[in-house]
Amino acid sequence: MLERRVGVFLCHCGSNIAGVVDIPRLMDTIKKIDGVVHVEDYKYVCSRPGQQIIHDAVKDKRLDRIVIGSCSPRMHEVTFRQTMRDSGLNPFLLEIANLREQCSWIHSNDPKAATEKAIDLVRMAVARAKLLEALDEPVFEVKKATLIIGGGIAGISAALDLANAGFKVYLVEKEPSIGGKMSRWDKTFPTLDCASCILTPRMAEVGSHPNIEMLTLSQVEKVEGFVGNFEVTVRQKPRYVDVKKCTSCDDCTKVCPVDVPAEFDANLAYRRAIHIPFAQAVPSAYVLDMKNCLGVDTIRCGKCKEKCEPGAINYDDHERILKLQTGTIIVATGFEIFDATKKEEYGYGEFPNVVNLAEVERMLSAGGPTQGHVVRPSDLKEPRRIVYIQCVGSRDERTNRYCSRVCCMTAIKQARMLRDKTGAEIFLFYIDLRTFGKGYEEFYESTAAAGVTFIRGRVGEILQDDTTMNLTVRGEDTLLGKPMQLDDVDLVVLSTGVVPPASAKDVARILNLSQSPDGFLLEAHPKLRPVDSFNDGIFVAGMAQGPKDIPDTVAQAKAAASGAMALMGKGRITVEPYYSVVDEDRCSGCRLCVSLCPYNAITIEKNGRAHVNPAVCKGCGTCSSACAASAITSQHYTDGQIAAMVEEYLSAR
Amino acid sequence: MGEIIRETISAGDMDPTFIEKIEKAGADRIRTCLSCGTCSSVCPSGRRTAFRTRELIRKALLGLREDVLSSPDLWLCATCLTCLERCPRQIKITDAIIIMRNMAVKEGFMLPQHRKSAQKLLQTGHAVPLDDANRDMRRELGIPEIPPTVHSSEEALAQVKEIMRLTGFDTLVEGEGTGAKQE
Numbered sequence: 001m002l003e004r005r006v007g008v009f010l011c012h013c014g015s016n017i018a019g020v021v022d023i024p025r026l027m028d029t030i031k032k033i034d035g036v037v038h039v040e041d042y043k044y045v046c047s048r049p050g051q052q053i054i055h056d057a058v059k060d061k062r063l064d065r066i067v068i069g070s071c072s073p074r075m076h077e078v079t080f081r082q083t084m085r086d087s088g089l090n091p092f093l094l095e096i097a098n099l100r101e102q103c104s105w106i107h108s109n110d111p112k113a114a115t116e117k118a119i120d121l122v123r124m125a126v127a128r129a130k131l132l133e134a135l136d137e138p139v140f141e142v143k144k145a146t147l148i149i150g151g152g153i154a155g156i157s158a159a160l161d162l163a164n165a166g167f168k169v170y171l172v173e174k175e176p177s178i179g180g181k182m183s184r185w186d187k188t189f190p191t192l193d194c195a196s197c198i199l200t201p202r203m204a205e206v207g208s209h210p211n212i213e214m215l216t217l218s219q220v221e222k223v224e225g226f227v228g229n230f231e232v233t234v235r236q237k238p239r240y241v242d243v244k245k246c247t248s249c250d251d252c253t254k255v256c257p258v259d260v261p262a263e264f265d266a267n268l269a270y271r272r273a274i275h276i277p278f279a280q281a282v283p284s285a286y287v288l289d290m291k292n293c294l295g296v297d298t299i300r301c302g303k304c305k306e307k308c309e310p311g312a313i314n315y316d317d318h319e320r321i322l323k324l325q326t327g328t329i330i331v332a333t334g335f336e337i338f339d340a341t342k343k344e345e346y347g348y349g350e351f352p353n354v355v356n357l358a359e360v361e362r363m364l365s366a367g368g369p370t371q372g373h374v375v376r377p378s379d380l381k382e383p384r385r386i387v388y389i390q391c392v393g394s395r396d397e398r399t400n401r402y403c404s405r406v407c408c409m410t411a412i413k414q415a416r417m418l419r420d421k422t423g424a425e426i427f428l429f430y431i432d433l434r435t436f437g438k439g440y441e442e443f444y445e446s447t448a449a450a451g452v453t454f455i456r457g458r459v460g461e462i463l464q465d466d467t468t469m470n471l472t473v474r475g476e477d478t479l480l481g482k483p484m485q486l487d488d489v490d491l492v493v494l495s496t497g498v499v500p501p502a503s504a505k506d507v508a509r510i511l512n513l514s515q516s517p518d519g520f521l522l523e524a525h526p527k528l529r530p531v532d533s534f535n536d537g538i539f540v541a542g543m544a545q546g547p548k549d550i551p552d553t554v555a556q557a558k559a560a561a562s563g564a565m566a567l568m569g570k571g572r573i574t575v576e577p578y579y580s581v582v583d584e585d586r587c588s589g590c591r592l593c594v595s596l597c598p599y600n601a602i603t604i605e606k607n608g609r610a611h612v613n614p615a616v617c618k619g620c621g622t623c624s625s626a627c628a629a630s631a632i633t634s635q636h637y638t639d640g641q642i643a644a645m646v647e648e649y650l651s652a653r
Numbered sequence: 654m655g656e657i658i659r660e661t662i663s664a665g666d667m668d669p670t671f672i673e674k675i676e677k678a679g680a681d682r683i684r685t686c687l688s689c690g691t692c693s694s695v696c697p698s699g700r701r702t703a704f705r706t707r708e709l710i711r712k713a714l715l716g717l718r719e720d721v722l723s724s725p726d727l728w729l730c731a732t733c734l735t736c737l738e739r740c741p742r743q744i745k746i747t748d749a750i751i752i753m754r755n756m757a758v759k760e761g762f763m764l765p766q767h768r769k770s771a772q773k774l775l776q777t778g779h780a781v782p783l784d785d786a787n788r789d790m791r792r793e794l795g796i797p798e799i800p801p802t803v804h805s806s807e808e809a810l811a812q813v814k815e816i817m818r819l820t821g822f823d824t825l826v827e828g829e830g831t832g833a834k835q836e
Contacts, residue, residue, distance in 0.1 A: 345695075345739060391741070397740075397741060398741070431689040431741075458691045458694070459694065460690075460693075460694035460739050461694070474694045474695065475690060475691075476690030476691075476693040476694040477690075481707070483693055483696075483699055483700060483705075
């Protein structure tokens with residue numbers, strides 16, 4: 001047996017442990033263990049005097065291994081490791097026996113058995129402590145650049161914070177312009193600020209910031225490496241227009257003979273094949289939609305190139321593959337609007353006068369297809385009777401079970417604006433109105449005062465009169481307990497919820513992120529790590545993580561930027577040494593570990609032997625348990641250490 | 654039927670075991686009801702009668718047992734299943750109604766019309782037995798006046814009656830439950 005000098009410190013944790021576990025009996029038993037040269041108890045070992053006790057005992061008794069019986073290592077391992085360093089010991093020569101969460105708290109009704117269990121836990125901890133080895137924490141350099149995926153308000157906010165702090169930012173956006181969904185919205189609740197008025201200055205700032213490199217029409221294809229050293233592959237589609245030469249003069253669209261539905265205007269208007277998505281687009285440059293272009297040679301068309309004075313149009317533009325090196329990544333891939341055709345009883349897609357929230361936003365916008373007038377799509381007349389239906393596709397077992405959080409306020413805002421602008425009769429059917437944010441309840445109150453009628457009930461079906469295109473809405477006023485039928489309704493607006501974008505799955509796969517059951521990206525902890533992912537150095541912000549409004553989205557973006565800065569500011573990170581190491585003399589290069597490693601941390605080197613990348617390895621132990629030659633050791637959790645604990649537990653006291 | 658209708662619901666009116674029984678009998682998601690009213694708004698019966706699906710489910714959830722079981726509204730559902738199809742919580746509303754009907758009959762709450770046809774079944778083996786008009790029609794169509802069912806077999810009728818005795822159906826429809834007196 002190795003000659004070790006183990007010191008054991010037992011924490012009462014007030015009465016949390018000592019109120020259940022018989023500490024004197026525990027101490028008497030521990031004292032008899034071979035190699036234990038010091039046992040001491042204290043009311044709160046984590047306190048300053050408690051740590052001093054350890055410090056002094058290390059000096060006086062020349063201790064070389066420390067066992068602490070206390071709360072879970074999740075609580076105070078960091079504290080006690082620092083005590084180790086301060087006492088001149090390697091921090092990995094410490095073992096914590098969890099006497100609180102795994103003993104006193106759960107066995108409070110049986111103190112005798114709890115005491116016996118505490119004895120076993122400490123015995124096992126001592127057995128392992130004797131075999132602990134001093135380990136060094138590897139240090140890695142962190143590249144001072146961030147990749148941001150998604151150029152909506154989340155990506156824009158995070159990009160500006162990082163760039164202003166002096167970090168390089170690559171902002172990748174799949175559309176021809178940044179701005180995301182917010183650029184399509186008219187006003188924001190509850191202040192009725194115009195969305196473009198507050199968004200476009202931020203977009204322009206991104207466009208001209210020396211630290212931000214904007215990559216539009218681009219998608220991330222592959223991410224390799226690890227925190228601090230990501231290698232990113234981006235595929236950029238051709239724009240066919242030189243951003244630097246284009247003056248946005250609009251001459252090209254005047255000659256383009258092709259009309260196609262404009263996606264930016266929710267397909268309520270037409271655009272040309274060569275077009276700019278919207279007036280304030282950043283980069284302020286046109287884009288040629290080659291799929292709908294008649295032809296780039298002079299025989300078929302080629303008119304736009306002929307007309308372009310600055311010579312910005314280049315028909316030979318081609319796809320590019322870009323390689324970026326970044327230290328951190330922020331995922332801000334946003335959301336899509338729920339497809340209301342899935343709720344057949346509401347007739348969306350079949351009845352022209354049934355529309356969704358996004359379509360009304362475009363109609364409300366002065367720059368939109370109707371110059372700010374909300375109309376009935378069937379005859380372009382101003383609606384006099386309007387019905388809003390909440391929770392379309394949300395809180396529904398057959399579509400999405402979650403609450404989309406933004407539709408209540410968006411509908412109230414639109415109803416308020418329509419009521420104020422046109423004096424139309426407006427009925428808003430709801431199950432529960434969720435006006436939780438700052439100033440939201442007050443806005444709801446003033447909207448009710450403005451004359452919008454709120455009806456507590458969900459609409460069951462909509463019928464259409466095929467001659468007038470008027471609609472009949474059937475619901476129930478559940479507060480009166482009476483069925484309700486509204487006839488001659490001009491316009492029905494479905495408060496469509498939000499869903500994860502179709503690309504969420506690909507993003508999750510490329511970045512090795514998890515999705516929650518609702519399909520949005522999963523955060524590392526819902527309360528304490530809300531914008532971190534399970535992968536170090538990768539953050540999630542905005543709707544990509546789940547439904548949220550603009551204030552919450554911006555707050556998350558800033559949180560993600562600050563998380564990225566915390567990693568990059570220091571310029572290097574210390575990695576816990578719980579990684580696996582390969583004994584090259586034993587490794588046969590069979591590649592079994594390579595195929596099993598869930599983190600892609602193992603590679604086969606030139607010499608044919610496996611190598612574990614310490615920065616990527618999480619110390620899960622899959623490789624070491626699978627290795628036929630026992631060539632892989634999981635540092636700090638060696639077979640010997642675990643076997644010693646089992647052996648101690650099974651042997652007689 | 655009228656005596657339990659009062660303005661204030663007190664704790665004593667609510668029987669928590671009532672909803673448990675409905676759940677166990679198969680309407681397992683009933684407690685997730687949002688009381689959104691979709692069921693009432695699509696109910697073809699409710700457009701013509703006093704039947705209020707949501708109200709019935711709400712009363713069941715609160716455990717207003719007697720109120721629900723004694724209500725003639727319980728029998729106005731046509732079991733068309735539209736409510737289940739549209740329900741955002743996908744509650745088996747029609748199943749719950751059928752379960753509650755079974756409970757009502759067990760306690761003697763039964764509409765006179767239903768009791769009458771059940772008794773017909775007991776006597777003749779048919780809920781809608783052969784009458785003169787039917788006989789004439791069958792004669793005109795050239796098919797036997799009396800169909801080859803229990804109508805033409807004393808033995809089969811005896812067997813049907815035996816089944817009803819063994820299943821307890823006879824005592825159920827002939828029985829004098831609490832509600833039977835109120836007919």
